[in-house]
Amino acid sequence: MKEACEHCSIRSAHHSEELKKDFRDRLNRIEGQVRAVNRMIAEDVYCNDILNQISAVQSALTSVSKLILEAHMKSCVIEQIQEGKFEVIDEVMNTINKLMRK
Numbered sequence: 001m002k003e004a005c006e007h008c009s010i011r012s013a014h015h016s017e018e019l020k021k022d023f024r025d026r027l028n029r030i031e032g033q034v035r036a037v038n039r040m041i042a043e044d045v046y047c048n049d050i051l052n053q054i055s056a057v058q059s060a061l062t063s064v065s066k067l068i069l070e071a072h073m074k075s076c077v078i079e080q081i082q083e084g085k086f087e088v089i090d091e092v093m094n095t096i097n098k099l100m101r102k
Contacts, residue, residue, distance in 0.1 A: 013076055026064050033057045065099055 015023075034057055040050045073092070080088040 013072070015071055015075065019071060023064065023068065026060065026067075030057060030060045030064070033060065069096070069099070 033053065037050060037053050037057065040053060077088050077092055080086075
């Protein structure tokens with residue numbers, strides 16, 4: 001991850017356009033699923049059917065999280081370690097712990 005400027009603490013990733021498109025496509029599908037859940041609730045759809053749809057949304061989000069974590073490890077984390085910024089390991093471990101709580 002590169003610093004946005006020497007006076008800022010905003011970091012940014014730099015992934016290929018193809019990978020970013022894949023992330024966006026997946027998230028757009030998930031967004032559609034969430035809208036569908038909202039409609040289902042508004043239309044008094046059977047609760048079990050709504051819960052199954054919510055489970056599918058959660059699974060899709062988990063899948064995207066895994067892909068983003070993999071990309072992060074293969075690019076941002078490696079780059080920071082090569083720059084001697086070993087604190088990135090603690091950052092990643094905290095993130096993994098948050099992901100595993102769900």
